[in-house]
Amino acid sequence: MVGGLRRGLWGRRGLSQATGSEAEAEAGEREARNTPDVSKPRFTDEAVQSLLYKMTGLNLEKIFRPLKQKCKPATYKTMTDAQLEEATEKAIEEAKNKLKMPPVLSEREPINDVLAEDRLLEGTETVKYVFTDLTYSTPHRERFIVVREPSGVLRKASWEERDRMIQIFFPREGRKVIPPPMFKEKNLVQVLHQDRHEDILNLCISQFEPDSADYIRVHHQIYDDIDKTAKYDLLRSTRHFGGMVWYLVNKKTTDGLLMDMIQRDLLDDATSLISLYHMVHPECQSAKEAKEQELHGVDLIKVFIKTESQKEGYIELALQAYQETLTNSEAS
Amino acid sequence: MVQLGRVLRAVPGRARVVIRLAMRGCTNRPMLLLVAAHNWRARDGPFLEQLGCCDPMPNSHGEKVVGINMERLRHWLGTGACVSRPAEKLLGLAGFFPLHPMTITGAERLRKARAAEAARASEASAGPKEDAEE
Numbered sequence: 001m002v003g004g005l006r007r008g009l010w011g012r013r014g015l016s017q018a019t020g021s022e023a024e025a026e027a028g029e030r031e032a033r034n035t036p037d038v039s040k041p042r043f044t045d046e047a048v049q050s051l052l053y054k055m056t057g058l059n060l061e062k063i064f065r066p067l068k069q070k071c072k073p074a075t076y077k078t079m080t081d082a083q084l085e086e087a088t089e090k091a092i093e094e095a096k097n098k099l100k101m102p103p104v105l106s107e108r109e110p111i112n113d114v115l116a117e118d119r120l121l122e123g124t125e126t127v128k129y130v131f132t133d134l135t136y137s138t139p140h141r142e143r144f145i146v147v148r149e150p151s152g153v154l155r156k157a158s159w160e161e162r163d164r165m166i167q168i169f170f171p172r173e174g175r176k177v178i179p180p181p182m183f184k185e186k187n188l189v190q191v192l193h194q195d196r197h198e199d200i201l202n203l204c205i206s207q208f209e210p211d212s213a214d215y216i217r218v219h220h221q222i223y224d225d226i227d228k229t230a231k232y233d234l235l236r237s238t239r240h241f242g243g244m245v246w247y248l249v250n251k252k253t254t255d256g257l258l259m260d261m262i263q264r265d266l267l268d269d270a271t272s273l274i275s276l277y278h279m280v281h282p283e284c285q286s287a288k289e290a291k292e293q294e295l296h297g298v299d300l301i302k303v304f305i306k307t308e309s310q311k312e313g314y315i316e317l318a319l320q321a322y323q324e325t326l327t328n329s330e331a332s
Numbered sequence: 333m334v335q336l337g338r339v340l341r342a343v344p345g346r347a348r349v350v351i352r353l354a355m356r357g358c359t360n361r362p363m364l365l366l367v368a369a370h371n372w373r374a375r376d377g378p379f380l381e382q383l384g385c386c387d388p389m390p391n392s393h394g395e396k397v398v399g400i401n402m403e404r405l406r407h408w409l410g411t412g413a414c415v416s417r418p419a420e421k422l423l424g425l426a427g428f429f430p431l432h433p434m435t436i437t438g439a440e441r442l443r444k445a446r447a448a449e450a451a452r453a454s455e456a457s458a459g460p461k462e463d464a465e466e
Contacts, residue, residue, distance in 0.1 A: 115427055123446070124439045127390040131426040134384060135403040144402070147395070148425050161395075169399050178392075 041279050043104040043246050051276045052242035055269045056099060059237035063095045101242040105211040113156040121152030130157060132165045140166050163209060174206035183207070183218055192225045201240045223247045232260045245273065249280050255311045258301075262318045265325075271297060274304045284308060298323070347371060349380065351408060352416035362388055366400060366419060368408045383408070386422060400426065 041048050079087065125148075133144040145157040145165050157165065167177045181187055183204065191200050201222060208215035223244045226232060235241045248254050254277060261270040278287035286307040290300055298319070305315045348371040355376055357363035364386040369379035384400035391397060400423070409415075415423070417434070424432040 118431060120436060121431075121439050124435075124442055128395050129425055130395045130397055132397075132399045134399045134401040136401075137403070146427055148427075154427050164393075165397070165399075168397065 043243075047279065048246075048276065049101070049242070051272045051279075052101065052245055053099070054272050055245055056239075056241040057237045057269075058092070058095060058099070060091060060095055062237045063098055064091065099237075099239050101239050102205050103210045104243055104246060107213055107216055108159060108209075108211040111156050111158055111162075114153060115146060115156065116154040118152040118154065122150070125150045130161060130165060132169055134169055140170070159209075159212060163212070172206075174203075176207065179207055179214065183214060185217075185221060188218065188221055189225075192222065195231065195234060197222050197226060197231070197234050198238050198240065201235075201238075219243065220247065227253060227256050230256050230260060232257055233264075245276070249273075249277050252281070252308075255309045255315065258304075258309070259311070259315050259318050262301075262315065262322055265322060267297065267301075267322075270301055274300055277304070277308070349408060349411070349413040350416055351383065351405070351413050352419050353386065353422070354379065364388060366405075366422070368404075368413055371414075381408070398422065398426065400428070402428070 043049075128150060129148040131144075131146050131148070135143075143162075143166065145162050146154055147157050147161065148154050164177055167175055180203075182191060182200070188200070201219070204215060204218045208218070226235065226244065227248060232244075235244055245257065248257055254273060258270055258273060261267075261273065274286075274290075278284070278290060281287060284307070286304045289295070289303050289307070293299075293303075295303055301319060302316075305312055305319070309315055349368055350371050351366065351368050352375075353364045354367045354369070355362055356365055365379075365382055366384035366386060367379040368381045368383055369377070373379065381404060383405050384398065386398045387396055389396070405428075415429075417432070420429060421432045421435050423429040424435055
């Protein structure tokens with residue numbers, strides 16, 4: 001699943017085997033460090049992905065809302081009921097494709113490799129040369145990009161220089177050579193005021209590499225803004241919801257999201273959120289209690305609220321209101 | 333012993349494939365192409381294959397961008413192409429070839445010239461001061 005995700009996003013000259021084996025080595029290391037029973041769940045685990053996918057929801061109306069496209073005359077089809085069912089199933093399949101979550105990786109290590117020190121060249125040049133290997137068949141991650149400084153030092157190019165050179169020689173659609181100033185912190189605030197979180201997240205994914213510092217910074221800033229202003233519904237039924245939930249769970253600030261879910265009567269989502277929290281932080285108190293007493297549903301939420309959340313009062317009230325409406329609707 | 337390819341038997345003796353820089357672009361905006369061409373062709377004329385490009389004007393980040401298709405370059409070098417002096421110097425700077433001796437000599441000459449000029453400048457400034465003191 002992970003391989004398909006990466007190849008789909010970055011084309012055939014995407015992540016190389018080198019980085020693939022690196023990731024495996026890292027995972028192996030991590031498992032060796034932890035005890036054999038407990039290993040920290042990662043974003044790409046099946047269990048985690050299934051929980052996040054459940055929480056994302058499948059609002060077909062929102063996923064297939066009209067996008068800005070070239071104007072084409074509308075096509076109308078007459079169908080029988082069976083054909084309509086088939087068409088809806090196909091639409092659900094396509095929607096699932098659209099909901100494939102973009103990768104969540106840790107920030108890449110800076111490159112500080114010096115290949116040659118020819119200090120006798122100092123003073124001959126005033127600008128640096130950036131040499132890029134244009135062999136068509138090498139993956140972009142393995143491409144040789146070196147810089148000859150005016151001091152005569154020949155070093156490997158930094159990640160930003162690499163991204164720029166690769167975009168110059170092998171341009172990708174939707175990506176600019178110099179990132180637009182929209183992604184700077186103060187300018188992002190403007191965009192977020194207009195409630196265009198999803199649009200700018202899509203732009204960010206096409207502009208930056210998933211493990212670059214800019215990608216991670218922009219994503220975190222947007223998620224923090226959503227958490228602060230409680231605009232979780234903007235990202236529901238989009239492919240960014242999973243990433244946001246993962247970030248909030250790791251940061252332990254899930255109160256707002258929990259309250260939003262209860263207020264919208266999404267109890268299943270609330271329970272999956274809490275089980276995800278327990279998966280990621282198994283040493284917390286509510287996780288231990290839940291395991292001992294094997295709680296489900298509303299009880300699980302109550303235990304979680306008591307032990308882990310900061311806004312206990314608010315969430316309890318919301319839960320009570322929900323239970324009241326439930327009993328009223330059952331009575332009537 | 334380098335085997336000359338079949339294509340070179342058409343023009344016997346002096347024919348060579350050369351890897352050199354061809355100038356393109358327009359007025360006040362040069363652009364260099366790293367090119368494998370026949371020896372007897374014009375500098376900017378038809379070539380066998382383009383192996384890369386070099387922008388002699390620095391960009392907004394203060395860098396001169398050079399792209400070289402290493403795989404094809406190795407192919408042409410393997411089939412016995414010669415390399416012109418500027419192309420050799422460029423590849424030396426890139427680290428593909430060792431540094432060209434003229435690059436090193438040029439750097440040393442420049443350093444000596446600058447040192448001599450600095451010495452002359454300090455002498456010139458010391459001279460009038462002595463006159464002024466006297």
